[in-house]
Amino acid sequence: MSRDGEWIGDWLDEPGAETAERASAASDAVPERIETLAAVPNPGAVYLGALGRAGRAIVTTSSLTTSLPDVALRADLTLDRERLDAYAHLVGERALDTAPPGFVHVSVFGLQLALMGRGDFPLPMLGMVHVANRIEQLRPAGVGETLTATTWARRLVSRPVGDGMGTQVDLVTEVRAGGELVWQGVSTYLARSTQISGLTVLDRPEHPEFVAPTPTGGWDTTLRLSKDYAAVSGDRNPIHTSRLAARGFGYRSTIAHGMDTAARALAALGPRRGDAFTWSVEFAAPVLVPGRVAVGVERRDDVDPADGGTRAGYALTVWDPRRGRLHVASTLAHA
Amino acid sequence: MTSTTPTPSATSPDTSAVVRPSGTAVVVGGNRTPFAKAGGHYAGASNLDMLTTVLDGLVARLGLAGERIGEVRAGAVLNHSKDFNLAREAVLGTTLAPTTPAVTVQRACATSIEAAWDLANKITLGQISSGIAGGADSTSDAPIVVSERLRHTLLKLNRARTVPDRLKLVGQLRPADLAPVAPNVNEPRTGLSMGEHQALTNLQWQVTREAQDAVALASHTQLARAWEDGLFDDLVTPFRGLTRDAALRADTTAEALAKLRTVFGNDHPEPTMTAGNSTPLSDGAAAVLLASPAWAAEHGLPALARVVDAEAAAVDFVHGQEGLLMGGAYAVPRLLARQGLGLDDIDLVEIHEAFAGVVVATTTAWADTTFCSEKLGLPALGTLDTDKLNVAGSSLAAGHPFAATGARIVATLATLLARRKAALIADGGSPDTPVRGLISVCAAGGQAVAMLLEA
Known part of the structure; x- marks a missing residue:
């Protein structure tokens, strides 16, 4: 599944500008076939299912299918009050009657997993890294609102990873209240060691050397906090919660959930984010736990160059202040 | 803020063209959550969540987004140590300008009326031209503390340098030391709960069950009517699915109240205090905006009522000289004497209903010649016309999140005036005819704050 953040490879220090194409373009391509589920699946159950399907699902590099399932998964949901309280208090938001954008993400995450856990999904769910995430919020989603989430996959492409090639995919989720589009997310995942021939190949992006901005804050990461985020988000990937599992995947220690780190950086901005915005996140080196990270909130006039515009907003950067390593490069562009 | 303040040349309080003397603070508007029952709708909300939400609601209602307010002054009674800077943290969570200064205050149940008073003084002095007073309290999200033995041991452990020292310290702990301790609001000096204290006061003033139940019934009936009349359309923002005060029982009757079993003073010969005539444990928050008349006019906002004066009192309940919650019997006569006013000059009176007995005992004391001359050296105030009292209900029906109550009352009374x-x-x-309102809020520690408003 989504292993947020780093891999130990050269691309780690190169947040991919090629990832997470503009969220608003996503709605163009909803597959015609839609499978409606009774509810957003519980991520834990999806993991177990994936583990149960021995072989392919875990870390294999060869796959039976080489194209994305032409289906969207849909489910109704209401944002859970207690879970929102726990989420908000954990990441440093106020627990109000509307949800921060990252909470909508964790609330629909089970749909993404369910799609990636399907037999006709070409990439191994448990071998994927969350490399980028882009959320367009048209208005805050309210607790108790009846929402409908629809998730599909698109843009299966090859990209250079270290000396080899990996495969990257966007999972698009839109959340509507009635017919009204409220929230739209594009999560970009990379299967580092899955190679599929015949796909469009992205260029290796060029990245300027990371220069740390002036810190405006920071926080300590602990395994306890990772476990709390795993509980509230449902993302119980053991790479975040078990040292043994993390070592198995080649990390010195457990790593923080990428969306947890990103959400804390957004919380550092606070209510200045406003109600309507695009929140773009690129994950670079993973946050090793325990440790300390610095966050920098900078006001910018040109935060959304991806769509050619110059929107006002903020750059939100998270890095390792001792090693000068970038963890998260994100922007908040006001609508 | 003193008796030398000239008579205001008041005009319609609903116009922004109100002309008032300089050196005046006016109440501009208020906002609160509906008050929830402990463990109810707001069980998952912290004081910070609730204070933030009422400030945000006030900002939205009055169009203050991005505004730098002179000062936000707010607090909570049940405090978490992490909320040491509660008011400022709340401001940073709102759309108010982040350059808005804030102060965290606490005066038990008089916290937010104290905050309003402080701000009115600063506004009157011309030091600030706007301020928001507020309070939030959650009895559901109350801090749990560890036992004193565990706390001391943990502190020593932190200082211990060697492993044997640490082991020795840990070895001293007993299982019972590990049990968490829930907070209570018993009086630290006497060990008695507020209810037990009020039961003693009720005995002293011979407050009957019937008199207390009548206060409770009026509170529910009048709060229900105020909701029906839309009084709270401008004063309350729904929160977490709650749209009205959860404790309100619009259909309660004297018979229903009379059937409730007694909960305090059960050692006394004829206990009278029930869950019906005592405030329920509640969660909620409230805020009230004060400003100079000029600031209100510049922002196109109303000057609802002027803060004329305020007075605090504290009584010696520790040595049995006075009832714990009788501070209002002192603060109000002193305030009115300074202003040269009597009860007949007052149009509306708000007495915080910590317990129905507080209202009965306080008003009885006001009318008691012996009490007033011996304890206050003042003539008795006379009998309060109950038609003036808590006309839109009070804490018995609305609930009483400790620190929020003062701001609730100030905003509600200013609107009524x-x-x-x-x-x-x-x-x-x-x-030019003044419409005056009087507030009395009793508080833990034998304290009370009285305030005079005038429209």
């Missing part, structure tokens, strides 16, 4: 004034003028009355 402004409406009365507008009605008076509409009926051909003189705009």
Whole structure:
């Protein structure tokens, strides 16, 4: 599944500008076939299912299918009050009657997993890294609102990873209240060691050397906090919660959930984010736990160059202040 | 803020063109959550969540987004140590300008009326031109503390340098030391709960069950009517699915109240205090905006009522000299004496209903010649016309999140006074006729704050 953040490879220090194409373009391509589920699946159950399907699902590099399932998964949901309280208090938001954008993400995450856990999904769910995430919020989603989430996959492409090639995919989720589009997310995942021939190949992006901005804050990461985020988000990937599992995947220690780190950086901005915005996140080196990270909130006039515009907003950067390593490069562009 | 303040040249309180003397603070508007029952709708909300949400609601209602307010002054009674800077943290969570200064205050149940008083003084002095007073309290999200033995041991462990020292310290702990301790609001000096204290006061003033139940019934009936009349449309923002005060029982009756079993003073010969005539444990928050008349006018906002004066009192309940919650029997007569006013000059009176017995005992004391001359050296105030009292209900029906109550009352009373004034003028009355309101809020530690408002 989504292993947020780093891999130990050269691309780690190169947040991919090629990832997470503009969220608003996503709605163009909803597959015609839609499978409606009774509810957003519980991520834990999806993991177990994936583990149960021995072989392919875990870390294999060869796959039976080489194209994305032409289906969207849909489910109704209401944002859970207690879970929102726990989420908000954990990441440093106020627990109000509307949800921060990252909470909508964790609330629909089970749909993404369910799609990636399907037999006709070409990439191994448990071998994927969350490399980028882009959320367009048209208005805050309210607790108790009846929402409908629809998730599909698109843009299966090859990209250079270290000396080899990996495969990257966007999972698009839109959340509507009635017919009204409220929230739209594009999560970009990379299967580092899955190679599929015949796909469009992205260029290796060029990245300027990371220069740390002036810190405006920071926080300590602990395994306890990772476990709390795993509980509230449902993302119980053991790479975040078990040292043994993390070592198995080649990390010195457990790593923080990428969306947890990103959400804390957004919380550092606070209510200045406003109600309507695009929140773009690129994950670079993973946050090793325990440790300390610095966050920098900078006001910018040109935060959304991806769509050619110059929107006002903020750059939100998270890095390792001792090693000068970038963890998260994100922007908040006001609508 | 003193008796030398000239008589205001009041005009319609609903226009922004109100002309008031300089050196005046006015109540501009308020906002609160509906008050929830402990463990109810707001069980998952912290004081910070609730304070933030009422400030945000006030900002939204009055169009203050991005505004730098002179000062936000707010607090909570049940405090978490992590909330040491509660008011400022709340401001940073709102759309108010982040350059808005804030102070965290605490005066038990008089926290937010104290905050309003402080701000009115600063505004009157011309040091600030706007301020928001507020309070939030959650009895559901109350801090749990560890036992004193565990706390001391943990602190020593932190200082211990060697492993044997640490082991020795840990070895001293007993299982019982590990049990968490829930907070209570018993009086630290006496060990008695507020209810037990009030039961003693009720005995002393011979407050009957019937008198207390009548206060409770009026509170529910009048709060229900105020909701029906839309009084709270401008004063309350729904929160977490709650749209009205959860403790309110619009259909309660004297018979229903009379059937409740007694909960305090059960050692006394004829206990009278029930869950019906005592405030329920509640969660909620409230905020009230004060400003100079000029600031209000510049922002196109109403000057609902002027803060005329305020007075605090504290009584010696520790040595049995006075009842714990009788501070209002001192603060109000002193305030009125300073202003040269009597109860007949007051149009509306708000007495915080910590317990129905507080209202009965306080008003009885006001009318008691012996009490007033011996304890206050003042003539008795006389009998309060109950038609003036808590006309839109009070804490028994609304609930009482400790620190929020003062701001609730100030905002509600100012709105009621402004409406009365507008009605008076509409009926051909003189705009120069003052409409006055009096507040009395009792608090833990034998304290009370009284405040005089005028539209």
